[in-house]
Each structure stands twice: as structure tokens, then as C-alpha cells.
Amino acid sequence: MKKTHIDDDWADGSEADLPHVPYSPARYTVEEMLERSQHFYTMMNQRRSVRFISPEPVPRAVVENVIRAAGTAPSGAHTEPWTFVVVSDSETKRKIREIVEEEEEINYKQRMGDKWVRDLQRLRTNWVKEYLDVAPYLILVFKQTYGILSSGKKKTHYYNEISVSISCGLLLAALQVRYTPAHTHTHTHACTCTDTRTK
Amino acid sequence: MKKTHIDDDWADGSEADLPHVPYSPARYTVEEMLERSQHFYTMMNQRRSVRFISPEPVPRAVVENVIRAAGTAPSGAHTEPWTFVVVSDSETKRKIREIVEEEEEINYKQRMGDKWVRDLQRLRTNWVKEYLDVAPYLILVFKQTYGILSSGKKKTHYYNEISVSISCGLLLAALQVRYTPAHTHTHTHACTCTDTRTK
Known part of the structure; x- marks a missing residue:
């Protein structure tokens, strides 16, 4: 690959000449694989989507480890198109709750339609999200x-929604490994809204 | 909620009267949380996207445990909109490789455009997927x-792509816990194609 041919987004090109790196993962016996995979399933299967959340403190370092694990996810063309923001300040949490509830109320009352509201009835959810406080x-x-890019040009993030969602799967796994019940609501939606406003 | 008001997809309604179930997860000390979250991050951080894969056998039960873990993912309105298909038969794998390579060659040569091809150059990928065999x-x-639905009507799967991708995040975590290097390529795309054909 000649550098002079590159006029695109990522145009460093220096990585193209790197050799493949052999991958030598730790190896397990059949028995160990069975036991580890069974144990991981059992642990993940205890996760629940929880709408009543304990206020007791969690070390910040644990939250950071969990997000680091999420950041190991694969992504389209290795763009890592995710941003994780941790909020602990009460006032900011309150404002976020207000924004989310406002958006969700619109979802329930008009945006998503009667069918969506009825489909959710069995889950007994609504737009009040106390746990956000x-x-x-x-x-x-x-x-x-x-x-x-440093040039100011836009860099395409292929499959960004899929990549971020895979990362969220790892995030949930990491939270469950250390046993914080986690709750996902229509947030991917809510985040998208917020995203649009702030980017 | 009166059942007579429900004329939608999911209209059982019986679940609406169930009480909330208290969640009592196992609890860890601060030290345990720190250690577990650090260990999980370290393990996930050793995952790589690998394009040269060993043919050595893996117990089917391990694959099943891994998929069970993936199936614990949360999903929009708990629709669990995923289907995992495990293929071990050589002839079927060969046919899948042919279909995927054909689609990928179109991606590289026309569908995705020159920019996409250039952006991928640094990853040195192409449409040949030997590992599928x-x-x-x-x-x-x-x-x-x-x-x-049993009535033959369609049931809406909210946020189905996000839900399936989160499930894939859990799948990758489960594979890594038992240390099979895994490879994700443009398959979510390829799967979507196949999906369209078969559903």
C-alpha cells in the first residue's frame, strides 16, 4: 500500500506493514472449560433488570474497572465508537432524571404510540425513573x-450502534461479575437523544 | 388493567398483576469487588479478534453454555429477539463460507465503496474467510x-438490533472466560443478509 494513494479518513498507513501477531491464549482442559462456562452462565443468569436500586456507595475504582472491561469490546474497523460518562453528583443526576423522564413521558404519551404502551403494560414500567436519583x-x-480527525474531517464509524451495544453487553457482564444489579431501560434511546444534543 | 382493553400483540395480560420480586444478589466486600472487577477486566482485555483459528475440537456442551449465557441478555420489552445457530458440519460450514465470501467480495468491490475499502486496509482484511472452514x-x-404470535399476527421486537448486539457482548465475554479466541467480522451484516433470506 502506497501512502500517496491514501486520501481518506484514517490515512496514517503506517500500521499496514505490521506483521500479524500470534495469539497464545491461556489453555484449559475440557473439564475446566465445562466448569468455567457453566459457572459463567450461572452467574449471568442471576442478573435482573432492577428498578429499585440501593443508594449504598460503590468504590469508584470498581466502576472504572467495569468500564475498562466494556472498552475491550470489538468494534467496526476498531473505531471504538463509545463514550462512557460516570455521574455521581446529586444535582447532575437529578437533572438527568428530569431530562430522561421528560423524554420518556413523551414516549409513553405520544411518540411511541398506544401499541408500545400496551406492550409495555405487562412490564409495569412508566416514565418515572426514581432510581436515577x-x-x-x-x-x-x-x-x-x-x-x-486531527485535520478536522469526519471519520466514519462503521456499525457504531452495534459496536456500542456489544460493549454494553460486556459492561453488563462486568457489573454482574461483581454483582451490582444493573438496569437498562429505553436509555439507548435516551442516550441517543442526549447524544444528538451534545455532539 | 382490564383485559378487554388489550387488543395488541402480547395480549395475555395475566402477568400484569404479578407482584414485584425482591432481588437479593450475593454481596461482596469492597476488596472482593475491586479484585473481581480487576480480574474480569484483565481477562476481557486478553480477547483478540483472530483470523487464524485452530481446528481442534471443543465440547459441544461448552458452546451451549456460552450461548445460554448470551441468552441472559436484557432485551427491549423482554422480547429476546435472537436466534443462535451452531454449525459443526463441514459441508454446511463450506456453504456458509461461500455465501459469506460472495457477500463480502461484493462489499469490498462495490457495495461499501472505495472509502470503506481504504479504511479497512490497515486491518489487512479481505473477503477470504478461511477460518469459516x-x-x-x-x-x-x-x-x-x-x-x-400464536394468532399468526406479527409481534413487534423493539430495539431488536441493540438487544441482539448486547447479547453478542455477553457471548464474547462467555467465550473469553473459557478462552476461545473469537472473531467477529462484518457478520452482523452477513447475518442480516442471511436473515432476510431465511425469515
């Missing part, structure tokens, strides 16, 4: 629909 | 864009 931390997840 | 198992992930 109560939880010691909120982890806001933003998708970066594009990046900005 | 070599891996002992292929796990195909399909998103169910809608479900079918």
Missing part, C-alpha cells in the same frame, strides 16, 4: 456516530 | 426483527 453512579453510554 | 463450530447470530 438513588443509584450511587449513573453510567451514561454515548455512541459516537462519527469521529473527528 | 477451519473453526470447529460457527455460531451464527440472527436478529428476529419481529416475532409471530
Whole structure:
């Protein structure tokens, strides 16, 4: 690949000449694989979507480890198109709750339609999200629909929504491994809204 | 909620009267949380997207545990809009490889455009997917864009792509916990194609 041919987003090109790196993962016996996979399933299967959340404190370092784990997710063309924002300040949490509840009330009352509201009835959810005030931390997840290069040009983020969602799967796994019940609501939606406003 | 008011997809309604179930997760000390979250991050951080895969056999029960873990993911209105298909038969794997390579060649040569091809150059990928023949198992992930009710009517699957992607995050975590290097390529795309054909 000649550098002179590159006029695109990512145009460093220096990485193209790197050799493949052999991957030598730790190896397990059949028995260990069975036991580890069974144990992980059992642990994940105890996760629940919880709408009543304890206010008791969690060390910030644990939240950071959990987000680091989420950040190991694969992503389209390795763009890592996610931003995780941790909020612990009461006033900011309150404002976020207000914004989310306002958006959700619109969802329930008009945006999503009667059918959506009826479909959700069995889950007994509504637009009141008390837990947003109560939880010691909120982890806001933003998708970066594009990046900005040093040249100021936009950099395409392929499959950004899929990539961020995979990352959220790892986030939930990490939270469950250390046993914080986590709650996901229409936030991916709410985040998208917020995203649009702030980017 | 009166049942007579329900004329929608999910209209059982019996679940609406169930009480909330208290959640009592196992509890860890601060030290345990720190250690567990650090350990999980370290383990996830050793995952790589691998394009050369060992043919050595893996117990089917391990693959099943991994998929069970993926199936614990949260999903929009708890629709669980995913289908995991495990393929070990050589002939079927070969046919899948042919379909995927054909689609990918179109991606590289016309569908995705020159920019996409250039952006991927640094990753040195192409449309040849030898590993699809070599891996002992292929796990195909399909998103169910809608479900079918017993009445034959369609059931809406809210946020189906996000839900399936979160589930794939758990799948990758489960694979990594038992240390199979996994590879994700443009498959979510390829799966969508296949999905369209088969559903």
C-alpha cells in the first residue's frame, strides 16, 4: 500500500506493514472449560433488570474497572465508537432524571404510540425513573456516530450502534461479575437523544 | 388493567398483576469487588479478534453454555429477539463460507465503496474467510426483527438490533472466560443478509 494513494479518513498507513501477531491464549482442559462456562452462565443468569436500586456507595475504582472491561469490546474497523460518562453528583443526576423522564413521558404519551404502551403494560414500567436519583453512579453510554480527525474531517464509524451495544453487553457482564444489579431501560434511546444534543 | 382493553400483540395480560420480586444478589466486600472487577477486566482485555483459528475440537456442551449465557441478555420489552445457530458440519460450514465470501467480495468491490475499502486496509482484511472452514463450530447470530404470535399476527421486537448486539457482548465475554479466541467480522451484516433470506 502506497501512502500517496491514501486520501481518506484514517490515512496514517503506517500500521499496514505490521506483521500479524500470534495469539497464545491461556489453555484449559475440557473439564475446566465445562466448569468455567457453566459457572459463567450461572452467574449471568442471576442478573435482573432492577428498578429499585440501593443508594449504598460503590468504590469508584470498581466502576472504572467495569468500564475498562466494556472498552475491550470489538468494534467496526476498531473505531471504538463509545463514550462512557460516570455521574455521581446529586444535582447532575437529578437533572438527568428530569431530562430522561421528560423524554420518556413523551414516549409513553405520544411518540411511541398506544401499541408500545400496551406492550409495555405487562412490564409495569412508566416514565418515572426514581432510581436515577438513588443509584450511587449513573453510567451514561454515548455512541459516537462519527469521529473527528486531527485535520478536522469526519471519520466514519462503521456499525457504531452495534459496536456500542456489544460493549454494553460486556459492561453488563462486568457489573454482574461483581454483582451490582444493573438496569437498562429505553436509555439507548435516551442516550441517543442526549447524544444528538451534545455532539 | 382490564383485559378487554388489550387488543395488541402480547395480549395475555395475566402477568400484569404479578407482584414485584425482591432481588437479593450475593454481596461482596469492597476488596472482593475491586479484585473481581480487576480480574474480569484483565481477562476481557486478553480477547483478540483472530483470523487464524485452530481446528481442534471443543465440547459441544461448552458452546451451549456460552450461548445460554448470551441468552441472559436484557432485551427491549423482554422480547429476546435472537436466534443462535451452531454449525459443526463441514459441508454446511463450506456453504456458509461461500455465501459469506460472495457477500463480502461484493462489499469490498462495490457495495461499501472505495472509502470503506481504504479504511479497512490497515486491518489487512479481505473477503477470504478461511477460518469459516477451519473453526470447529460457527455460531451464527440472527436478529428476529419481529416475532409471530400464536394468532399468526406479527409481534413487534423493539430495539431488536441493540438487544441482539448486547447479547453478542455477553457471548464474547462467555467465550473469553473459557478462552476461545473469537472473531467477529462484518457478520452482523452477513447475518442480516442471511436473515432476510431465511425469515
